[in-house]
Amino acid sequence: MSVKVKLNRNPIQVYSDKFMKPVYFTPGPSELFYTVPDHLKKGLREHIFSINHRSSRFREIVAETKSNLTELFQLPDGYRMAFVSSASEVWERIVLNLVEENAGFIVNGYFSERFANIAEQWGRNTERYDVNHGTCADIDKIQFSDGVEVIGITHNETSTGATHPLDEIYKLRDKYPDSLIAVDIVSSAPVYDIDFDKIDTAYFSVQKGFGLPAGLGVWIYNQRCLDKTLEMEKRGVMTGSYHKLSRLTEQIDHDQTASTPNMMGIYLLGKVAGDMLEKGIDMIRRESRYKAALTYEAFEKNPHMDTFVKEQNYRSQTTMVASLEKSKEWIAQLEGKGIIVGNGYGLYKELQIRIANFPTHSKEQFERLSDELLKLD
Amino acid sequence: MSVKVKLNRNPIQVYSDKFMKPVYFTPGPSELFYTVPDHLKKGLREHIFSINHRSSRFREIVAETKSNLTELFQLPDGYRMAFVSSASEVWERIVLNLVEENAGFIVNGYFSERFANIAEQWGRNTERYDVNHGTCADIDKIQFSDGVEVIGITHNETSTGATHPLDEIYKLRDKYPDSLIAVDIVSSAPVYDIDFDKIDTAYFSVQKGFGLPAGLGVWIYNQRCLDKTLEMEKRGVMTGSYHKLSRLTEQIDHDQTASTPNMMGIYLLGKVAGDMLEKGIDMIRRESRYKAALTYEAFEKNPHMDTFVKEQNYRSQTTMVASLEKSKEWIAQLEGKGIIVGNGYGLYKELQIRIANFPTHSKEQFERLSDELLKLD
Numbered sequence: 001m002s003v004k005v006k007l008n009r010n011p012i013q014v015y016s017d018k019f020m021k022p023v024y025f026t027p028g029p030s031e032l033f034y035t036v037p038d039h040l041k042k043g044l045r046e047h048i049f050s051i052n053h054r055s056s057r058f059r060e061i062v063a064e065t066k067s068n069l070t071e072l073f074q075l076p077d078g079y080r081m082a083f084v085s086s087a088s089e090v091w092e093r094i095v096l097n098l099v100e101e102n103a104g105f106i107v108n109g110y111f112s113e114r115f116a117n118i119a120e121q122w123g124r125n126t127e128r129y130d131v132n133h134g135t136c137a138d139i140d141k142i143q144f145s146d147g148v149e150v151i152g153i154t155h156n157e158t159s160t161g162a163t164h165p166l167d168e169i170y171k172l173r174d175k176y177p178d179s180l181i182a183v184d185i186v187s188s189a190p191v192y193d194i195d196f197d198k199i200d201t202a203y204f205s206v207q208k209g210f211g212l213p214a215g216l217g218v219w220i221y222n223q224r225c226l227d228k229t230l231e232m233e234k235r236g237v238m239t240g241s242y243h244k245l246s247r248l249t250e251q252i253d254h255d256q257t258a259s260t261p262n263m264m265g266i267y268l269l270g271k272v273a274g275d276m277l278e279k280g281i282d283m284i285r286r287e288s289r290y291k292a293a294l295t296y297e298a299f300e301k302n303p304h305m306d307t308f309v310k311e312q313n314y315r316s317q318t319t320m321v322a323s324l325e326k327s328k329e330w331i332a333q334l335e336g337k338g339i340i341v342g343n344g345y346g347l348y349k350e351l352q353i354r355i356a357n358f359p360t361h362s363k364e365q366f367e368r369l370s371d372e373l374l375k376l377d
Numbered sequence: 378m379s380v381k382v383k384l385n386r387n388p389i390q391v392y393s394d395k396f397m398k399p400v401y402f403t404p405g406p407s408e409l410f411y412t413v414p415d416h417l418k419k420g421l422r423e424h425i426f427s428i429n430h431r432s433s434r435f436r437e438i439v440a441e442t443k444s445n446l447t448e449l450f451q452l453p454d455g456y457r458m459a460f461v462s463s464a465s466e467v468w469e470r471i472v473l474n475l476v477e478e479n480a481g482f483i484v485n486g487y488f489s490e491r492f493a494n495i496a497e498q499w500g501r502n503t504e505r506y507d508v509n510h511g512t513c514a515d516i517d518k519i520q521f522s523d524g525v526e527v528i529g530i531t532h533n534e535t536s537t538g539a540t541h542p543l544d545e546i547y548k549l550r551d552k553y554p555d556s557l558i559a560v561d562i563v564s565s566a567p568v569y570d571i572d573f574d575k576i577d578t579a580y581f582s583v584q585k586g587f588g589l590p591a592g593l594g595v596w597i598y599n600q601r602c603l604d605k606t607l608e609m610e611k612r613g614v615m616t617g618s619y620h621k622l623s624r625l626t627e628q629i630d631h632d633q634t635a636s637t638p639n640m641m642g643i644y645l646l647g648k649v650a651g652d653m654l655e656k657g658i659d660m661i662r663r664e665s666r667y668k669a670a671l672t673y674e675a676f677e678k679n680p681h682m683d684t685f686v687k688e689q690n691y692r693s694q695t696t697m698v699a700s701l702e703k704s705k706e707w708i709a710q711l712e713g714k715g716i717i718v719g720n721g722y723g724l725y726k727e728l729q730i731r732i733a734n735f736p737t738h739s740k741e742q743f744e745r746l747s748d749e750l751l752k753l754d
Contacts, residue, residue, distance in 0.1 A: 024427040029640065037421050044414050049590040050401040052719070085462030085592075088619045088636035095618075114619075121618040207637060213426040215462070215592050215639025241472075241498040242465045242491075259465035260584060262592025262639060263406065342429070 022338040023365050027158050027187060027319045027356040033211030034360050039271040040264075049264055058263060059255040065270030066255070069218070072190050072273050072281060076197050078223040082248035083261050086217040087186045089243070090203035091118045093219065094150060094182055097229040097245040098201075099124050100237055104144035104179070106137045106164075109157035110346050111184065116152065133157075133348075134321075136164045136314045139171040149228070150180045156188035158208075159345035161321030161354065162314045163188065170198040180225055190273075190281065191288045191318050191359065201225050206265055209318065210272050211360040216265030221245070276359060284359045291357045291366040292317040298373035305376070308352060320355045327351055330376050339369055399715040400742050404535050404564060404696045404733040410588030411737050416648040417641075426641050435640060436632040442647030443632070446595070449567050449650050449658060453574050455600045459625035460638050463594040464563045466620070467580035468495045470596065471527060471559055474606040474622040475578075476501050477614055481521035481556070483514045483541075486534035487723050488561065493529065510534075510725075511698075513541045513691045516548040526605070527557045533565035535585075536722035538698030538731065539691045540565065547575040557602055567650075567658065568665045568695050568736065578602050583642055586695065587649050588737040593642030598622070653736060661736045668734045668743040669694040675750035682753070685729060697732045704728055707753050716746055 024031040043049055051057050066081060075081075084090060095103070095118055104127040105116035120126045129142045137153070144151065151172055156163045172181045180200040185192075189204040196202070201221040207214035229245040239245065242259050251258045257266075276284060296315060299307045305324040309315045324330060327343065327350055334341055344352030357366070401408040420426055428434050443458060452458075461467060472480070472495055481504040482493035497503045506519045514530070521528065528549055533540045549558045557577040562569075566581040573579070578598040584591035606622040616622065619636050628635045634643075653661060673692060676684045682701035686692045701707060704720065704727055711718055721729030734743070 022424060024424065026427070026429055029427050029429060029637070031427055032421075040417060040421065044409075044417070047399060047401065050403070050406050050408055050717075052403055052406060053591065085466070085639070086636050089462070092618050092620075118618040121615075121621075123615060205637065213639075213641040214430065214637045215642060238498075238500060241469050241495040243469075244498075259463050260406070260582065260591045262462070262590075262642075264590040264641075265592060265639075340427075 022335075022340055023361070024340045025355045025357075025361065025369060026340055026342040027354050028205070028208035029214050030208065030356045030358055031211060031360050032213070033272045033275070035272060035275045036211060036213075036268060039268055043264065043267055048267055051263075053257065053260050053263055061263075061267050061270060062252075062255040062257070065266050065273065066252070068270050068273035068277060072277055073194070073196065073220070075220065079196055079220055080222075080226070080249060080252060082219045082221070082245070082252050083257055083266055084217045084219055084243060084248070085215065085262065087184070087203050087205040088114075088217075090217050090219045091115045092122070093240065093243060093245065094152075094201065095119045095122045095124060096238070096240045097232070098180055098182075098225055099149050100232055101125055102127070102145065102148045103150045103152065104129065104142075104148040106142065106151070106153045107131070108136055108160070108162055109133055109154065110159035111157060111186070112152070112154035115154075115184065119152075133160045134162055134308045135311065136162050136168065139168045139175065142175070144176065144179075146178075148176065148179050150182050151176055152182045152184070154184040155192065155194075156185070156316050156318055158187040158319050158354075159348075160308060161316040161319045162309045163316040163318075165313055166192065166194060170195065173198050180228060187318050187356070188316075190276065191285060193285065196220070196222075206269055208356070209358045210269060211358055212265060212268050212272060216262045216269065218269070219248075287363055288317050288357055288359070290363060291361060292320060294366050294370045295320045295355055295357065295373070298370040302374055302376060305373070308348075318357050320357060321352055322355075323348075323352050324376075327353055333376065334372060337372060339372055399712075399717055400738070401717045402732045402734075402738065402746060403717055403719040404731050405582070405585035406591050407585065407733045407735055408588060408737050409590070410649045410652070412649060412652045413588060413590075413645060416645055420641065420644055425644055428640075430634065430637050430640055438640075438644050438647060439629075439632040439634070442643050442650065443629070445647050445650035445654060449654055450571070450573065450597070452597065456573055456597055457599075457603070457626060457629055459596045459598070459622070459629050460634055460643055461594045461596055461620060461625075462592065462639065464561070464580050464582040465491075465594075467594050467596045468492045469499070470617065470620060470622065471529075471578065472496045472499045472501060473615070473617045474609070475557055475559075475602055476526050477609055478502055479504070479522065479525045480527045480529065481506065481519075481525040483519065483528070483530045484508070485513055485537070485539055486510055486531065487536040488534060488563070489529070489531035492531075492561065496529075510537045511539055511685045512688065513539050513545065516545045516552065519552070521553065521556075523555075525553065525556050527559050528553055529559045529561070531561040532569065532571075533562070533693050533695055535564040535696050535731075536725075537685060538693040538696045539686045540693040540695075542690055543569065543571060547572065550575050557605060564695050564733070565693075567653065568662060570662065573597070573599075583646055585733070586735045587646060588735055589642060589645050589649065593639045593646065595646070596625075664740055665694050665734055665736070667740060668738060669697060671743050671747045672697045672732055672734065672750070675747040679751055679753060682750070685725075695734050697734060698729055700725075700729050701753075704730055710753065711749060714749060716749055
């Protein structure tokens with residue numbers, strides 16, 4: 001992404017650190033979406049968290065969440081969603097339900113690698129296309145075998161801050177028309193405008209872009225996925241038990257879940273998606289671009305830090321990662337000012353900072369963050 | 378249980394239905410534990426739901442929850458607990474991690490049956506010992522084959538209100554010393570005083586006796602379980618991926634979880650377990666006996682209803698079930714008075730009511746409930 005967004009800043013900023021609440025810029029769990037506390041309190045007053053998960057009242061909540069997410073994501077007809085416990089669970093369920101033998105994985109960080117590992121642990125033939133951390137794959141160069149049933153790609157690698165351009169992801173469908181294209185949108189949803197018609201399944205967990213307490217995963221999938229799992233089941237392939245895709249589908253088609261779910265999470269997700277619709281997803285996306293541009297500008301202006309992702313086209317709007325000289329010390333220094341940023345992931349733990357830019361974060365919060373980043377030396 | 382508990386009631390009861398908040402006596406999700414709203418609000422104020430799940434602060438929360446539950450359950454040395462998403466997940470994980478080929482299941486209701494079904498779906502050889510709904514198994518009469526690796530039994534069948542006496546459950550260990558004894562304590566924990574030394578693994582979900590929002594399951598297991606799964610893994614048996622028992626163990630031994638968990642649930646569970654310890658688990662148990670006795674007395678005194686479980690020794694203290702003449706009408710009538718009870722389960726949906734008696738429910742609430750049950754005609 002380009003940093004040439006017009007930076008129309010308030011020239012005078014007065015901060016009172018002493019009375020300032022901390023702001024979590026960590027890449028998930030992160031700052032709660034700003035309406036969450038009120039929805040939680042309203043839910044308590046209305047006894048939402050005591051109602052039966054088979055009651056008509058809860059089915060209405062599930063229906064509202066489905067409807068708001070469908071609108072927010074502009075899901076095409078035939079795309080469904082299931083509520084499970086985490087994105088990790090979705091990895092396992094995709095392997096069990098959609099991969100009988102062969103899968104291909106594009107690996108450019110720790111999270112994309114984990115999906116491949118789960119497929120291996122379940123004994124699937126796994127082909128990996130590895131590229132360096134902090135970069136993305138050139139889809140034209142990938143050579144998966146014919147017959148890979150699923151191709152897994154991570155839209156935004158939360159561990160490195162590298163984002164596959166959507167047009168690259170869409171190429172997979174043309175190149176591998178018989179494979180199901182599975183896209184990890186854990187830390188990119190709902191900020192990017194994804195054309196779901198060009199992918200088959202996607203999944204996220206709610207503690208990132210939606211700003212909810214952790215403990216809920218959403219699995220979006222199309223009819224091709226469902227046909228595939230039903231065909232596998234017909235031939236007696238083991239696809240799982242209480243959360244197999246066919247059972248999840250039967251239940252969600254009746255606004256129900258296959259086991260007692262994180263009902264509070266489903267309730268809050270529907271409410272927050274509704275709030276985002278009301279604010280306007282276009283405005284959320286515009287603001288995201290502005291906040292990201294501010295941050296990358298700070299990374300470039302401060303001589304002691306360096307954007308980890310070199311290619312501008314691969315730079316994440318939702319997880320900005322910088323390598324810096326004194327990561328641990330500076331993270332503590334920012335924390336003292338109520339600015340909580342993430343450390344690097346894995347090998348980069350003490351070498352980098354990661355900054356989440358989610359819809360809950362305001363432009364003003366990012367202006368302050370940017371000022372503080374510039375002061376670090 | 379006997380109904381000869383001394384019923385020392387307040388003789389004068391004045392109710393103002395109009396201003397009375399509804400009380401959920403549903404068998405889970407149920408009334409929230411009475412301290413939950415305050416813990417939630419405190420958690421929000423302290424940003425607990427934004428912190429990183431790998432941070433030392435969250436590890437302290439996990440440690441507190443483990444410690445409080447260990448004390449509440451009086452867990453012997455060598456027993457661990459893992460935090461997963463539901464009791465349904467534990468069923469699947471037990472099958473994958475502890476059963477290579479053969480398992481035996483004592484089936485006396487819908488929930489005990491579901492565990493057996495999950496083992497079958499995963500292709501295990503499944504032996505069932507079925508007894509009628511509303512009764513329990515006589516362990517002396519069970520004939521499982523030698524070599525059943527796990528025996529599943531449900532302490533309290535939430536679908537019928539039948540509770541296996543603990544001394545019967547303990548007989549399994551003597552009769553099948555080589556099998557792992559897996560006990561479903563979903564709706565009986567922490568009300569019954571279980572001797573964990575006499576079982577190998579047990580599990581519950583938090584929306585029952587602990588009065589929490591749904592979306593968290595707790596899996597307690599001993600060293601024999603861990604040895605078994607490690608031995609299976611050594612021989613290359615597939616035990617799962619991100620939530621396999623060996624990985625859950627590695628993580629929980631460091632007060633960590635194997636994936637981003639329902640952190641709010643873990644936090645609230647630790648707090649509520651602490652509140653129960655402060656109140657005193659003995660007092661909670663005494664009150665439970667009193668509240669159950671009141672309810673069974675009402676079932677017996679009202680000529681239009683009948684306790685479903687005939688044998689007193691099998692009657693649940695935590696889920697009291699009555700067959701009655703006009704179930705649907707009476708459930709609505711009670712609801713009009715702010716008393717929310719559960720309908721029957723499965724085939725009994727329109728024939729029975731189910732009343733949960735969990736630690737959050739007060740004696741006064743049960744006195745009122747009992748009065749209202751007596752008025753139904």
